[in-house]
Amino acid sequence: MIDVSDVTVRFGGVTPLDGMSVRFEQGICGLIGPNGAGKTTFFNVLSGFVRPVAGTITAFGEDLLKMVHFRRARWGVRRTFQTEQAIEELSIYENVAMIHEHSKMKGGSRREDVLGAIEFVKLEGDPYAKVRTLGAGQRRLVEVARAVVGRPRLVLLDEPAAGLPDEETGHLREVIRGIPEHMGAQVILVDHDMSLVSAVCEMTAVLDFGRLLASGPTAEVLRDERVIRAYLGTEEVA
Amino acid sequence: MTSAGVRTNARPAWLSQTREPRTLIRLAVIVLLLLFVLLALPSMLSLYYVDAMIQVAVYTVVALGLGILVGRVGLVSLGQAAVLAIGAWVSARLLFATSLSFPIVLLASGLVTMVLGTLVGLPALRMRGLYLALITLMLAGAITVVLSTTNFPNGGHGFLGYNGGNVHVPPIRRPSIAATDQAFFRYTVVVSILMFFLVLAHVRGRPGRAWASIRQSESAALAAGINTTLYKLWALALAAFITGVAGGLLAGGQRYLYSIDFVTQDSIILLAVVLMGGAYSMWGAIIAGLLYKFLPALLNNWGVSSDWLTILFGIGVLQALTTAPAGIVDQFPKDMARLGRRLRGLVKRRPPARGEAG
Numbered sequence: 380m381i382d383v384s385d386v387t388v389r390f391g392g393v394t395p396l397d398g399m400s401v402r403f404e405q406g407i408c409g410l411i412g413p414n415g416a417g418k419t420t421f422f423n424v425l426s427g428f429v430r431p432v433a434g435t436i437t438a439f440g441e442d443l444l445k446m447v448h449f450r451r452a453r454w455g456v457r458r459t460f461q462t463e464q465a466i467e468e469l470s471i472y473e474n475v476a477m478i479h480e481h482s483k484m485k486g487g488s489r490r491e492d493v494l495g496a497i498e499f500v501k502l503e504g505d506p507y508a509k510v511r512t513l514g515a516g517q518r519r520l521v522e523v524a525r526a527v528v529g530r531p532r533l534v535l536l537d538e539p540a541a542g543l544p545d546e547e548t549g550h551l552r553e554v555i556r557g558i559p560e561h562m563g564a565q566v567i568l569v570d571h572d573m574s575l576v577s578a579v580c581e582m583t584a585v586l587d588f589g590r591l592l593a594s595g596p597t598a599e600v601l602r603d604e605r606v607i608r609a610y611l612g613t614e615e616v617a
Numbered sequence: 618m619t620s621a622g623v624r625t626n627a628r629p630a631w632l633s634q635t636r637e638p639r640t641l642i643r644l645a646v647i648v649l650l651l652l653f654v655l656l657a658l659p660s661m662l663s664l665y666y667v668d669a670m671i672q673v674a675v676y677t678v679v680a681l682g683l684g685i686l687v688g689r690v691g692l693v694s695l696g697q698a699a700v701l702a703i704g705a706w707v708s709a710r711l712l713f714a715t716s717l718s719f720p721i722v723l724l725a726s727g728l729v730t731m732v733l734g735t736l737v738g739l740p741a742l743r744m745r746g747l748y749l750a751l752i753t754l755m756l757a758g759a760i761t762v763v764l765s766t767t768n769f770p771n772g773g774h775g776f777l778g779y780n781g782g783n784v785h786v787p788p789i790r791r792p793s794i795a796a797t798d799q800a801f802f803r804y805t806v807v808v809s810i811l812m813f814f815l816v817l818a819h820v821r822g823r824p825g826r827a828w829a830s831i832r833q834s835e836s837a838a839l840a841a842g843i844n845t846t847l848y849k850l851w852a853l854a855l856a857a858f859i860t861g862v863a864g865g866l867l868a869g870g871q872r873y874l875y876s877i878d879f880v881t882q883d884s885i886i887l888l889a890v891v892l893m894g895g896a897y898s899m900w901g902a903i904i905a906g907l908l909y910k911f912l913p914a915l916l917n918n919w920g921v922s923s924d925w926l927t928i929l930f931g932i933g934v935l936q937a938l939t940t941a942p943a944g945i946v947d948q949f950p951k952d953m954a955r956l957g958r959r960l961r962g963l964v965k966r967r968p969p970a971r972g973e974a975g
Contacts, residue, residue, distance in 0.1 A: 466826075469826060477841060480826075
């Protein structure tokens with residue numbers, strides 16, 4: 380469980396997060412909102428790249444903000460980025476092992492964990508193939524494997540389905556859905572693909588202008604009029 | 618559990634790297650090449666070229682260190698020639714002042730240079746790109762200034778060990794097993810090979826993966842739990858260590874060191890040849906060493922002014938940056954393959970043309 384209380388982030392005159400408070404229960408939680416709502420900034424606060432001027436974040440009973448960025452990753456906060464981060468000149472195995480060797484959260488031996496994660500995302504083919512030989516969808520799976528290897532506590536996925544064709548999104552959806560059960564981690568998913576969010580997220584929080592607009596069971600939140608107005612803008616269009 | 622069970626037949630990581638027969642052929646070629654360089658080459662060359670080849674080996678190690686910084690971690694340092702000068706100074710001082718065996722002096726020089734060279738690179742923890750390059754260049758300039766006042770040890774007393782007005786200057790000591798130029802060349806090549814293995818062990822292991830991650834994106838490296846400060850320092854320390862060892866080899870190879878031979882602009886040319894040779898590959902370092910020291914020796918012997926090299930290297934860097942970012946080591950085989958295809962294409966096209974004529 381992630382408890383976010385009154386988190387405010389300021390960059391000069393801009394306030395990307397303005398007193399955000401939300402509780403992410405277990406399982407897979409969605410985080411949606413229009414562009415510039417503060418979703419990625421919130422992820423950056425969780426990973427430690429951005430220090431909030433006020434507020435607290437408690438993750439599984441620990442004060443997350445006290446930890447230095449790279450220690451949070453070792454403690455079990457994993458994430459993917461909007462830009463691709465799989466390293467081309469290394470093999471799939473090395474890409475995933477790299478996360479494992481700096482993590483304190485290990486399941487079994489390195490080989491077991493790494494091959495387990497590659498297997499989990501259903502990445503077919505030779506695990507020792509270089510990432511540069513893979514297509515975009517497969518690289519995305521490598522990034523997800525990096526995020527789930529070992530025993531992560533919290534997995535942050537920042538628009539994992541962006542730019543993928545439908546069938547690969549379908550595959551990714553099944554992989555994401557399996558993370559809590561098979562990898563034992565809580566997931567926060569940021570994505571603009573509402574069908575993906577409603578298919579995998581039990582609860583969803585909506586950000587708008589750095590403030591929490593709504594949160595609750597995904598179906599209810601997506602029906603909420605304020606959400607539709609702010610995010611989808613259908614009222615104005617109609 | 619099932620996931621691990623399914624793939625128990627998969628090869629371990631180290632085996633996967635030798636699974637292709639081509640890798641074995643490549644290994645055999647490397648061994649043959651090394652045997653040739655160690656056994657046959659010194660007796661085939663004149664003393665002039667043996668001396669040049671000692672320097673090639675020395676600068677290959679320096680280029681290897683710069684390649685780690687530029688190619689693996691993405692830190693552009695323009696201070697490596699100054700780091701080499703520190704290594705040469707420390708070795709020369711130890712060789713005059715003590716009777717320590719040569720390998721011990723090389724090791725000590727590597728360690729002292731590691732400490733000082735890491736200090737030179739310390740701005741790298743806060744800066745990247747142009748600013749880092751400028752700061753390291755300025756520090757290199759400062760070191761050059763200091764060296765021109767302290768001079769290199771030449772058998773004198775005191776901390777600096779410099780005998781300004783002495784007529785008789787003793788040469789820097791060499792190991793007894795490598796007293797002649799040919800033997801010292803072999804000695805240098807063997808030490809260089811050890812440095813390559815040291816770097817290879819790093820690049821293939823945990824630090825190499827961490828460096829690759831830092832080069833790709835520093836925030837992604839942090840999000841992967843990598844202590845980026847530690848691994849950058851590690852890269853600086855490793856590069857400085859092997860450069861310090863190379864400095865010791867340079868001292869033994871030259872036998873007389875003069876501060877006038879160590880100019881700040883060397884660092885810039887060094888970066889140019891590393892980029893031309895290929896900063897992402899360890900083979901690139903060898904090409905860089907040849908470009909930097911063998912080419913001038915060759916031109917000098919032919920009576921061509923080596924000033925032409927500055928122009929040539931300028932064009933070379935331009936070419937590398939625009940069309941071959943991975944350097945000659947990457948581009949040359951590709952060009953050869955393309956040439957081969959063209960030639961094969963010509964050969965294939967010829968028979969019908971003949972038929973038409975007949």
